[in-house]
Amino acid sequence: MEYLKLIGIVIIILGFAFKLDTIAVVVAAALATGLVSGMSLTHVLTLLGKGFMDNRMVSLFFLTLPMIGVVESHGLKQAAVNGISKIKNLSAGKIFNMYLAIREITDALGIALQGQVQFIRPLINPMAQAAASIKKPLTDKQVDLIKGRAAATDNFGNFFSQNLFIASSGVLLMSSTMKSLGYSATPGNIVLYSIPMAVITFVITAIYNRRFDKQFNE
Amino acid sequence: MSVNNILEIFYVLIGLIMFFASIESFRDKENSARIGTGLFWLIMGVIFAVGKYLPNFVIGILLVFVGILSLLKQIKVGKIKEVNKELAEKSAKRLGAWLFFPSIVLAILSILISQFTKLGGQVGIGIASVVALITAMILSKADGKTTYHDSERMVRSVGTAGILPQLLATLGVIFTASGVGDVTSKAISGIFPAGDHLLGVVLYCVAMAIFTMIMGNAFAAFAVITAGIGIPFVVAQGANPAVVAAIGMTAGYCGTLMTPMAANFNSLPVALLEMKDNLGVIKQQYPVALVLLVIQIALMYFLAF
Numbered sequence: 197m198e199y200l201k202l203i204g205i206v207i208i209i210l211g212f213a214f215k216l217d218t219i220a221v222v223v224a225a226a227l228a229t230g231l232v233s234g235m236s237l238t239h240v241l242t243l244l245g246k247g248f249m250d251n252r253m254v255s256l257f258f259l260t261l262p263m264i265g266v267v268e269s270h271g272l273k274q275a276a277v278n279g280i281s282k283i284k285n286l287s288a289g290k291i292f293n294m295y296l297a298i299r300e301i302t303d304a305l306g307i308a309l310q311g312q313v314q315f316i317r318p319l320i321n322p323m324a325q326a327a328a329s330i331k332k333p334l335t336d337k338q339v340d341l342i343k344g345r346a347a348a349t350d351n352f353g354n355f356f357s358q359n360l361f362i363a364s365s366g367v368l369l370m371s372s373t374m375k376s377l378g379y380s381a382t383p384g385n386i387v388l389y390s391i392p393m394a395v396i397t398f399v400i401t402a403i404y405n406r407r408f409d410k411q412f413n414e
Numbered sequence: 415m416s417v418n419n420i421l422e423i424f425y426v427l428i429g430l431i432m433f434f435a436s437i438e439s440f441r442d443k444e445n446s447a448r449i450g451t452g453l454f455w456l457i458m459g460v461i462f463a464v465g466k467y468l469p470n471f472v473i474g475i476l477l478v479f480v481g482i483l484s485l486l487k488q489i490k491v492g493k494i495k496e497v498n499k500e501l502a503e504k505s506a507k508r509l510g511a512w513l514f515f516p517s518i519v520l521a522i523l524s525i526l527i528s529q530f531t532k533l534g535g536q537v538g539i540g541i542a543s544v545v546a547l548i549t550a551m552i553l554s555k556a557d558g559k560t561t562y563h564d565s566e567r568m569v570r571s572v573g574t575a576g577i578l579p580q581l582l583a584t585l586g587v588i589f590t591a592s593g594v595g596d597v598t599s600k601a602i603s604g605i606f607p608a609g610d611h612l613l614g615v616v617l618y619c620v621a622m623a624i625f626t627m628i629m630g631n632a633f634a635a636f637a638v639i640t641a642g643i644g645i646p647f648v649v650a651q652g653a654n655p656a657v658v659a660a661i662g663m664t665a666g667y668c669g670t671l672m673t674p675m676a677a678n679f680n681s682l683p684v685a686l687l688e689m690k691d692n693l694g695v696i697k698q699q700y701p702v703a704l705v706l707l708v709i710q711i712a713l714m715y716f717l718a719f
Contacts, residue, residue, distance in 0.1 A: 198593075198597050201592050201593060201594050201597050202594065202601075204589065204594065204638075205642060208634055208638050209625065212628075212631050212675075213630070215630075218575075218631075219481055219484040219574050219577070219578065220484050222581045222582060222584075223478060223481030224481070226584065226585050226588045227478070229585075229594065230588050230591070230592060232592075233591075233592035235592075240588075241471050242469075242470045243470075243591055244470075244473075244474040244477055244584065245471060247584035247587030248474075249465055251580050251583040251587070253421075254579045254583050255462070255577065255579070256424065256428070256539050257539075258428045258569065258576065259424060259431075259539065259543035260520060260539075261565060261568035261569055262561060262568065263549075263550045264517075264568060265565055265568040266516075266547065266550040266551060266556050266564045267513050267516055267550050267554065268497060268564070268568075269497045269501070269564050269567075270501075270502060270506070271507075272513045272514070274502050275510055275511065275513045275514070278510075305517040305518055305521045307517045312679075312686055313682075313686065316683065317683075317686045340694055341694075341698070343687040344691070344697060345698045347680075347683035348671075348699045351670075351680075352702065355667040355671070356667065359663065359664070362524050362528060362535055362539060363539040363543070365579045366633070366663060369583055369636065372583040372586075373583045374640075374656075376583055376587040377586050377590050377640065377649075378645075379645070379649055379655040381655040381656035381658075381659050382528075382534070383536070383539075385656035386656050386660045388656070389656050389659075390660045392713055393660075393661065393664045393709075393710065396713075397702075400705060400706065404702055
């Protein structure tokens with residue numbers, strides 16, 4: 197019954213889908229896969245330990261945390277807020293696009309801002325609502341649409357530019373997983389091939405956001 | 415000194431900042447799970463700092479122990495001292511945009527070392543992190559004590575989510591040793607024959623998106639779907655692994671944009687912004703996500719082969 201080997205995949209899918217403890221789910225999937233493939237418990241534990249040691253590079257991003265901590269406690273967030281709040285006289289769509297550009301650039305520099313908490317709620321959403329209500333007051337439905345689009349813009353920028361930073365956990369995970377699976381993909385090359393999607397996402401989102409303004413001008 | 419020996423120094427440094435997190439977790443009287451949390455960071459610190467001298471079998475047992483701690487809810491972030499807003503405000507006025515400078519140093523220096531020296535990307539990240547930290551300390555005039563607390567605060571707030579990516583990459587090792595890729599490729603090739611480049615790319619990208627939607631986590635999907643589909647149907651057919659990885663992961667992110675399972679991204683904003691429509695964020699995202707998925711399939715097909 198070699199299909200039993202797929203039990204690890206099943207455990208991961210169900211474990212994550214049902215929101216079980218993620219660390220326990222992954223360890224369980226590793227043990228189960230090894231055991232049903234006929235390895236002894238000692239062998240599986242040794243392989244688990246070896247695999248973890250061989251993949252330490254994925255956690256290299258921990259080294260960047262002290263620096264981020266220092267600039268954060270010295271006002272990184274406040275400096276970003278001061279910068280963004282200087283933006284004036286723009287339509288809602290343009291505000292979103294300005295923020296999208298800032299999000300992609302900071303992400304590429306490894307500055308992981310908590311966009312939704314630190315910027316969308318206190319800054320971008322109120323700015324966009326103010327800009328969109330210049331011609332006439334917003335309906336409740338329009339307010340909800342602006343909120344949704346503001347949150348979506350943060351996600352677009354965040355997801356498709358975070359892999360431009362060579363020390364991001366995503367890039368390191370990809371490089372190390374490929375190595376585990378027997379193929380070579382250096383972090384530098386992964387960053388290189390992440391550039392096209394970051395650019396394309398920016399362009400498509402920017403057009404999408406500019407079209408968003410139409411409904412407030414009629 | 416070989417690249418691996420230099421890397422070992424950086425792993426010891428990571429172990430050190432994990433020890434900081436361990437000490438402060440043990441001291442955190444307000445955390446109901448302070449013993450477990452302190453133990454978790456202590457074990458991780460040991461694995462990074464001196465794991466090289468321990469048998470792999472022992473590391474394996476330590477990981478199972480961490481899994482049990484985590485399952486029993488004995489690892490919690492606890493109470494983390496917040497950034498002093500007044501001080502931050504004052505220093506933001508003084509330093510302004512210079513606060514971004516250490517991050518620019520980190521990003522650019524690590525790329526330069528990775529591309530133009532024989533040291534490689536990993537050593538590059540290590541050296542650049544240390545240089546960036548020193549830059550930040552000089553700029554902000556932070557002393558050792560402040561830096562210690564800033565480090566432990568960051569590491570503790572990352573929590574167990576910080577080691578999940580490494581654990582997922584480890585799963586890849588077990589999958590490879592167990593031959594998981596061979597089984598899935600045999601199972602799927604009954605329906606879709608391996609060898610057709612375009613079909614392989616479509617299968618992999620769509621599977622990344624769908625399984626990320628189900629699991630709510632693209633990293634987890636990447637570990638299993640790349641082993642099961644990405645390798646046998648795309649990479650083993652001659653595709654460039656870096657292209658497949660980079661675009662495969664973002665194909666997974668298209669799934670993240672369309673699923674309520676990714677609560678941090680799609681449900682948290684609904685609550686934060688007090689939206690009426692629970693699916694309001696996803697509704698704004700799915701048209702773009704679908705367009706991007708199609709583009710990614712084309713891009714992977716043309717770039718990888």
